[in-house]
Amino acid sequence: MKILAFGKIAEIIGKPQLEVDDFPTTEILLGYLHQQYPALKNHKFSIAVNKKQVNGNAPIALGAEVALLPPFSGG
Amino acid sequence: MKILAFGKIAEIIGKPQLEVDDFPTTEILLGYLHQQYPALKNHKFSIAVNKKQVNGNAPIALGAEVALLPPFSGG
């Protein structure tokens, strides 16, 4: 599956897109990301599945668009 | 003394300025105006003395600028 990353989180990961295995839930995805990019533990970000922010542990359907969003700072 | 009139009140009086005797208070002035222009009784207006709205009966110093102000409708 494809993961989009923005802002500070994209900087930490080193790129704006990641290709990873299909993870069934956001919690499992988070575990993977924290293992691969330990610096993420020190930064706040939320996860959007199909362009909607999710709270807590949420399912990720096959083919869903997943994105890592640091705190918004528009305006 | 000179009395300025604006808006609807100027229309009722028929002119934007009146020359009247020196009245010592706004109450006496009002009595005179109501007598001269009975139609004023049916219209709301306030009195400004030296560019400040006054409440109730207020003294009018000699040479003060007196104005009759219908409800404001700017904007």
Place this chain on the structure above:
Amino acid sequence: MEKTRTPKNIFVEGAIAPEKIAKSIANHSSNTAIGGHSIFLGQVRADEKEGGHVRAIEYTAYEDMALQQAFEIREAVFAKYPLTCMHIYHSLGEVKTGEICLFVFTSSKHRKAAIDACEELVERIKKELPIWGKEILDNEQSEWKVNT
């Protein structure tokens, strides 16, 4: 050092042009401490009245008193909110429907002060400035505007 402010003319003959508003906005780009601007514009409506529609409002004012009053409102609002700039313009004479008759513009470091001050200014201008609007109908009758 506090800048001493003196009464400024707020009156504009006829409608306020959008280009004047653009110029006023552009003039603030050199003040890089500003983070937010709030603008209110009053526009003349073609309200339906007995006998016709409003086609224009003709504004008159007790100008001396209005300028003094506007100055006092200005000082009070500057004292209450941390503003960088404040501008007030009101039309005199005829303003046609669809045209702008009131332009209130506040700027501050953070948005909240600009937004709150602008709203308060609009309310006070309508309530406290000796200005009168006469609605001219398309049948050339007229009636005095009533603020709600």
Place this chain on the structure above:
Amino acid sequence: MEKTRTPKNIFVEGAIAPEKIAKSIANHSSNTAIGGHSIFLGQVRADEKEGGHVRAIEYTAYEDMALQQAFEIREAVFAKYPLTCMHIYHSLGEVKTGEICLFVFTSSKHRKAAIDACEELVERIKKELPIWGKEILDNEQSEWKVNT
């Protein structure tokens, strides 16, 4: 009959020009049911940071999500207030200090709806749209903006 609204692009490349704002205002003169416009403008501040001053903000966004989110905010605000018109523009890319990066514009018959809706839109845009500002300092360092 209700007009069906579809997502509109809110993004502008670079700063928002005062002339664009003037044109947007002028476009509303044909709608003579409008009595009041409320406008909010966000301007980039030259804040002092460790090592320098902000000289620009570089905006990026998760554009698809931002447009969908903006559409939902727009619908909710139209449902809540009796508005005639609503416009939202946000910059992408570099906006220098003193330049405009956000333009929110609401219009209604009576002023209160326009004023309240504009304020609510600004708050929701800042809180809910996936947009990020990177502050570029005059020493060419940068840091991610934090909204308060």
